[in-house]
Amino acid sequence: MALVLPMDATAQLVIIIPLLVLLSYARVEADAKDSTDIFRVLVLVVGGFITLRYLSWRAGYTLYGSDLFSLIAVCLLFGAEVYSACIHFLGGFINVSRISRPLLSVDDLPSGTQLPTVDVMIPSYNEDPELLEVTLRAARQMRYPADRFTIYLLDDGGTDQRIAHGDPAIANAARQRRADLQALCTRLGVTYLTRPRNERAKAGNLNHALGHTQGDLVVVLDADHVPTVEFLDRTVPWFVRHDDVFLVQTPHFMVNPDPIDRNMLQGFSRMPSENDMFYRDIQRGLDFWGASFFCGSAAVLRRKHLEEVGGLCGDTITEDAETAFELHSRGYRSIYIDRPMVAGLAPETFSAFITQRMRWAQGMVQILVLKRPFMSPGLTLPQRLGYLSSIMFWLFPFSRTIFLVAPLAYLIFGMDIYNASIMQILAYTVPHVIATYIIADMLYGRKRWPLVSELYEVMQCLFSLVAIFKVLLNPRKPAFMVTPKGETLDEETISPLAWPFYVLFVLTLVGFAFGIYRLTAYPLTRDMTIVVLLWNTFNFVTLLGAIGALLERRQRRGSPRMPSQEIGMIEGAGGSPVPCDIMDLSATGARLKPVPDATNGLDPGEKLVLSTYSQPLNRRVSLPVRICSRSESHGVELGVKFEGMSPQQTDDAVALSYGDTARWLYFQERRSRPVSFFQGLTMMLSLIWRPFFLHLRAMMRRRSAPLASDRGRL
């Protein structure tokens, strides 16, 4: 502390200004094209110093309370700040430098190289066969010698245990599912595997399959994770070249927005996805330190190494990270390839989203408690810090909840939670906030826009907090919960998880009322009241956004369409071919924009043939389509559905829509752009109101519906 705080607040205020100028300069230089890591390090060191200085001041001079409750509140708030700072420092360390692995190809391997055999495993529990069919068809089309890879559908929904279930409905459904999937696999030439009992969830399913297969490498794909044709071509060479590589992980590229994005931000095609920050930045940073880990899917693992640890680990419900940790501890290496070669589905509803995130949070806390990766002797120090960073992140519900409630403790109950003068806030707190923002902007600015993290954390914190407490009380109790995927919503509905946010929202409003009272009644603490009111306003804005996001919008399309840059030809029964742009595309349909002077006769119901060049297949494909809709708001645009396709055409449609990595790359790059804090703030402020009022209207409608039905009965 002596090194950080040798001066009074006024002098601190004076020196912090040049430090912030230096920080800003280094931040700008860090983005320069020919910049080395030196400016990134400079930003982290100077920003870290400012944060350390802030924490030292907080620890040394502000931790006291007028009574026991105030003291507890003060300590909790400080604990939350320390936690945030630790995450901040760990994030800085992990992301100080990132690595982009070179693109390898099987074709570039020395001639005569014996390629390893590959088992592609697609575990499934309750997913629709239609969803699985797309994944299986895409897997079949991966570019790799056909005799060197086998595809397995690992069905956990049709196990002997479920077929023998006491509930006849469940047993019948399981029996039917097994039959349907066996038929599907037979049709596609895929091996169907199931097992006697549903033990250890996904890890158990995969381990069971490992016992029945012999491939050198194992590819794990979730049921909704559709690979592009080059997936094996780009990943397998790493195993050929390096015997100590146990894992090659690739990003999970989502083709639909998550519920918060869809309901509130509505920026799926304009704004980086929520998981972009992890897959495009953090995993690359972890890879630099040799600590990138298995994410459950879109990865290739070496069987030999897996068998050393008894297959996929199942002590926790995040078997992926746990397995990677065990193999890292044995000295094996992981590789992360930042190239989207697997397209998946994000959860469609807020409930599904929370189910997924609670599982991740619980699993990571289980690893923290049961495995203690930061103490593992087999890991290098950067690897330990990498795991610590990845795991500790999931404790954010503690800090986020405290940050939400702390201003209310002051405004409503008058607890002195933050003992500082306005001068000290200017000298320590404000520079710390600025430095933190600058660092976060440098590390994640292109992948995470301002206030987005806060919104996502607020929406998860209450549920995850309860889930984490349960883990801490009983670390071995949590059970694997499958994230529902591919759900549809026929009408707008308020999420059943909304009520805690109503309570917080009302409390925040009450906090404003008390704050105004405090402003008038306690002139001596007016400075602090204003600061806390600003803080409360920030919480209010995020809660507004959260409530807006809790109104689930309609989601009728089961197979999301992604933008496309392809051009094609449409040809009717009698007419001449019409050139068109393919605006978006999925395995079941597309949106086409024909050239303006040839749109006559292109009406709904019309059957056509769409032909285009398929980059993944390296040939032209022709697909039968039916026009479902026609709009003329931006020129003539046709909504078409693929209909009456042969098995080969179905394969072609899947390859056309999901097989091209370049499409995903283009889409990712298009939405990766930095925005300034004020742009982000303005955008957020402009976005939150409409969903919020729509939410209110839905509430009113829901209240008035029973009344109307009551009146009807009367």
Added chain:
Amino acid sequence: MKPLFTQLRARLICCLALLIFLTGPVQAQSLERDSMRLSSFTPQAGPVRLTDVASAVDLFIPVSGRVTMTDARIELRFVHSIALLAERSFLLVRMNDITIAQIPIDPLQPQATARFMIPDDLWQSGFNHLSIGVIQHYTDRCEDSLAPELWTELDLHQSQLEFSLTPKDGVLTLSHLDHLFGPGIGAFGRVTLLSAGTDDAMRGMVLPLVAQSLALRRRFMPLLIDHVEWNDPAKRDDIPGPLVLVATAAHLEDLLGQEAPAVKGPTLNISRTPVVTDENDQVIMPSRVQLIVSGRTADEVLEAARVLSIMDDALNPVPTLTVVGRHQTPAHLAPLARLVLHPEQTYRFADLGLPTQSLRGFGAHGAGLEVRLPGDFYTHDSAQVELLLDLSYGAGMGPGSVINIFLNGDFVHGRLLDEGHGAMFRRYRIVLPARRFMPGNNRIDFEFMLRPEVVGGECAGVDGRHLMAQLMGSSTIQLPNFGSASSQPNLGLFGNTGFPFNSEQGAARFDLLVAHQAQFGPALTLLGRITQVAGAVHDGWHLHGNLEALPKSSRSIVVAPTSALPEPLFEGWSVAFGRVTRWPYAAINDVRSTTQPPGGGFAAWLVNSLGLRPVPEYGGAFDDMLRGNVSQVSGLGPMGGLSLMSNPLQGASGAVLVVTAEDEARLTARIDTLIQPQVWSQLHGGLMLWQDMDTPVVSAQVVDRFEIGDSSDWLLLRLWLSNNPWYWLVLVVVGALLVVVSASWLLLRRRRSLEMQD
């Protein structure tokens, strides 16, 4: 006619001769007639305004036990409102709670002078309470007791107390020392120290102790000290006024002969000198008070002087005492440690001299808590002082009833007393930034305004006698951790606390250096004044008859004429006295940033725009200021010069106070003036020039700053860096760059290694 005229003239001469004969011995007893302004007895400056229906001002008149006050009269000048009702308005004067005068007010004559006597038997030794109050009304009917017409203004500066003093006879004992040298009227304001022998080491330590001891008994009143080297027995007889003889037993025997008291150890003795007559038995020097500080050896003399500095006079009703032992635990602390508050301690108000205060009746009431902090009190800017108040107020408080709390005159907290049935608070918490407390004396004022409930209807007001509030002595003040560091020069702090020339550590050594022994007297006079403001004697002063010890002394006071001051002493300083005078003229020195944040510019704008107030005493950054000085051959003329600065001869941590004038006579006169409250209270900045009490004082803040501290290097560093933040900035940036270069190199290595692997 001529014989008659001659006869009458002869009778007249005989009468005059008889009168002279009769009054001669009486004159020797000195029936003195004197007068003092009433404003001398109150710290309040300017006229005193008495408002409302009834109010009063309290004066405390100290009278020495050495004299009897007789024939005292007061001439009181006042002005009052012309709206007052003559029949019901009057001044009321009370002396020691006895009413001695009721002075009617005539609205037709708003300016008036009242004269009245104070009965002799009402005077007592010590402080006498004179209360001058007013009862005033402007109507016979319903009256607003706070009406603006209700005022009377007392001009205490022009009002006089005239009196006669008669010295008391009787055997002198050591317990009389408190009266003889006390602050009261009639006590000695001048004393002569006679030191015998050639033991400079003994004299150098004893004389400062004696001077401090006597000055401390004078409390706030100046004590002029003369010094005489006493090697001739007859020399004592030429000196008027009280004497203090400092000598070993052997020297006393040599110089006093039979008159010398028996000395069997460290001895204090008080007596009267014999009357000195000439060969015609004419009294040429009356009997004088004589205090002897002696011992068989030099160490015993020093021990006697130490006991003189700590003893309670009232416990020694004997003319002589011999010290046989002295014990103090812990031994390393100086008496000052008992007076100042200590870090991380909690003090009850009652222990700080503020017992439970019961405040009754309508109007404003106040209670003050004195908080004395060390002169080098310094703490971090987040430290807080916590007040936990036990207070209560009774039922029936009306609108406008409040308690306001002030720290050194600045409002810090307020609360409405608005519970109709009264309220009681236990541990009512008020947190004050410790930086708002100043080094030295601080005062926390609790001002209660008690008003009754408003009752409707004419003349239906409640008189407010039922109003009551209490501030309990069990209330506490808790101090944070603090250390010892101070930004200098700060003559204001020096004038209030004596810092940097006092210490809580007994081992702290200070040097009092004079160019020649003839300046011992003025130097000791100055030391006496420093002791008075410090409130405690420090047993670490060394008096030197030359300036040779200056390079070795970390804290020193130099009293010398300008011609004797060494030029290297002022090296690097904006001020210089001597053959060449150097002045930091205001036109080329900008000292305003002592009240602005360091660095000026944007930070200054930011801090000022937000209304934030840095603490000026802790300095600012002076790097950007205009600095300069002019060296000239001119001199001080009739002025005395005083400057506090770092001691370049000793090193960075030394501090030296230079007090000088053109010649020895002026130096003595200027120091006699300097210690007068009117001049001393104007000490400010880093440089002061003064002449006499009627000439305006010139003081200036010099741009040269230095930091001194005793205990904590960390605090000193903090203080220094707070004044020079750019050094810290450079250190941080250099450190950051080193880390950046190292980390970047390591990252580069790692990246290359990964690329090699791929």
